[in-house]
Amino acid sequence: MWINKQWTSHRRWPFLLIALALILALSLGATGALAQGGLGVNGPCYPLVLPATAKDTMSIVWWDAPEIESGNVRYGTDQSLSDASVVAAGQTRSDGDNYTAWTATLTGLETGATYYYQVGQGNSWSAVHSFTVANDSETDFDFLYFGDAQYNEYTTKDSDYAAWGQLVNTAVAANPQAELAVLGGDMVQQGQQAASWQLFLSNATAFAGLPVLTVPGNHESNAVNGKPAMYLDLFTLPDNGPAGFEEEFYSIDRGDCHIQFLSSNILSNEQLLKGGMTAEDFTVIKNWIAADLAASDATWKIVVMHHPAYAVTSDSVSAAVLEQWVPLFEEAQVDLVLCGHQHVYMRTKALHGVTYVMGVSGAKYYAPAEVNFDEVQIGYVSNYQLISTNSGSLTMTAYNSQGTEIDRVTLAPKDRTVIPVWHDTPGDLNADDVVDEADVEVLLTAIRCNAAYADDYDINNDGAVDIRDAQLLALQVAGGTGND
Numbered sequence: 001m002w003i004n005k006q007w008t009s010h011r012r013w014p015f016l017l018i019a020l021a022l023i024l025a026l027s028l029g030a031t032g033a034l035a036q037g038g039l040g041v042n043g044p045c046y047p048l049v050l051p052a053t054a055k056d057t058m059s060i061v062w063w064d065a066p067e068i069e070s071g072n073v074r075y076g077t078d079q080s081l082s083d084a085s086v087v088a089a090g091q092t093r094s095d096g097d098n099y100t101a102w103t104a105t106l107t108g109l110e111t112g113a114t115y116y117y118q119v120g121q122g123n124s125w126s127a128v129h130s131f132t133v134a135n136d137s138e139t140d141f142d143f144l145y146f147g148d149a150q151y152n153e154y155t156t157k158d159s160d161y162a163a164w165g166q167l168v169n170t171a172v173a174a175n176p177q178a179e180l181a182v183l184g185g186d187m188v189q190q191g192q193q194a195a196s197w198q199l200f201l202s203n204a205t206a207f208a209g210l211p212v213l214t215v216p217g218n219h220e221s222n223a224v225n226g227k228p229a230m231y232l233d234l235f236t237l238p239d240n241g242p243a244g245f246e247e248e249f250y251s252i253d254r255g256d257c258h259i260q261f262l263s264s265n266i267l268s269n270e271q272l273l274k275g276g277m278t279a280e281d282f283t284v285i286k287n288w289i290a291a292d293l294a295a296s297d298a299t300w301k302i303v304v305m306h307h308p309a310y311a312v313t314s315d316s317v318s319a320a321v322l323e324q325w326v327p328l329f330e331e332a333q334v335d336l337v338l339c340g341h342q343h344v345y346m347r348t349k350a351l352h353g354v355t356y357v358m359g360v361s362g363a364k365y366y367a368p369a370e371v372n373f374d375e376v377q378i379g380y381v382s383n384y385q386l387i388s389t390n391s392g393s394l395t396m397t398a399y400n401s402q403g404t405e406i407d408r409v410t411l412a413p414k415d416r417t418v419i420p421v422w423h424d425t426p427g428d429l430n431a432d433d434v435v436d437e438a439d440v441e442v443l444l445t446a447i448r449c450n451a452a453y454a455d456d457y458d459i460n461n462d463g464a465v466d467i468r469d470a471q472l473l474a475l476q477v478a479g480g481t482g483n484d
């Protein structure tokens with residue numbers, strides 16, 4: 001017995017050493033070349049322009065060297081900045097020997113005007129960048145959407161993010177009329193590591209000029225309390241969301257669009273389990289989503305969130321989105337929902353009037369899968385979307401990284417004075433008006449994920465949603481009686 005134990009522990013050593021070497025190699029790789037000897041930030045860099053709810057207000061965020069104790073934005077309508085106004089910035093994050101992060105808010109901007117700006121302090125200033133404030137009087141409004149930028153590897157490489165930055169630059173150059181960029185979350189691999197953000201920011205240079213808004217994904221939302229802590233420090237976002245969840249949830253109005261931004265990751269319960277929210281907060285958030293959508297009389301109601309409601313691969317957060325938020329979208333007659341997370345391009349049919357588009361702008365791909373609710377699904381292609389709106393139509397066009405069109409759909413305005421009557425069929429759990437294998441899959445996902453009880457899912461009406469319900473629904477799909 002003793003001999004055997006001794007032999008076993010002796011034999012383990014080489015494996016332990018190999019494992020340790022691997023962990024060391026991976027953790028060195030994960031921080032990347034940029035992290036060698038600190039992050040190498042020695043002046044103002046990585047400026048991003050982020051619009052507020054109010055059209056005449058923009059925040060500018062950036063990084064500076066670690067020892068810097070103040071920051072400013074100099075800005076004006078003259079490129080020389082000879083008549084520049086100066087706004088003092090606040091520090092949002094200080095990270096040891098690596099960097100400091102800054103934010104400043106410019107108010108009272110003229111809509112439709114182009115502003116030039118630089119960031120910094122003392123004798124240390126960034127290059128001059130420019131942005132244009134969205135026009136107030138026009139109903140035409142175009143914006144660009146970018147799904148997950150994040151990469152698959154433990155050793156996320158600068159060259160991968162350079163390819164993503166190139167895709168963004170291609171999109172922006174091809175669409176100079178776009179007034180806003182929207183990022184659908186999972187921008188980085190490690191949301192609480194500055195080196196991950198540096199890889200992203202150093203290639204997100206287009207957003208020094210094109211205003212950008214974002215939602216957090218699961219990769220941003222892994223701080224100790226389950227919040228997207230570093231993300232919330234680095235970005236300054238509109239603050240009209242539900243109490244305690246400002247910036248994680250918010251909405252803006254531009255052109256004839258009302259765009260609502262949601263942190264779907266809260267439905268993973270990460271914040272609940274780690275103390276970042278209470279059970280009651282889910283109700284506060286649902287009420288805010290419904291009230292915010294109902295309060296808008298914009299022609300186009302658009303939702304942006306990281307997780308899909310209609311999942312290509314089964315996902316517990318998607319099951320929760322489908323159960324808890326999709327009824328709110330349908331009630332408000334939302335037109336378009338933009339999401340990501342599952343790394344394929346997918347556009348659904350209009351499901352109870354709502355079209356769902358899943359994008360991926362990085363080069364981490366999941367395999368496409370047979371689902372019954374999609375109109376178009378394309379695997380293994382990095383892509384971006386142009387959403388082009390006026391009061392008469394909304395056109396969503398998807399392009400690959402070369403700017404070649406891969407999909408297009410045009411939506412007509414809804415008459416929201418008419419309350420739609422859906423042909424609710426028992427068992428049609430994904431609301432596409434047919435009962436088939438996809439509904440069985442929705443039910444199985446709900447069972448696997450221990451989703452909360454729902455009448456629709458309780459096929460045999462015995463007060464529980466379990467495998468017997470899935471069995472009955474599968475029988476019904478196969479042409480059996482489906483009676484318990």
Ligand SMILES: [Fe+2]
Pocket residue numbers: 186217218219306340341342
């Ligand atoms: Fe994700």
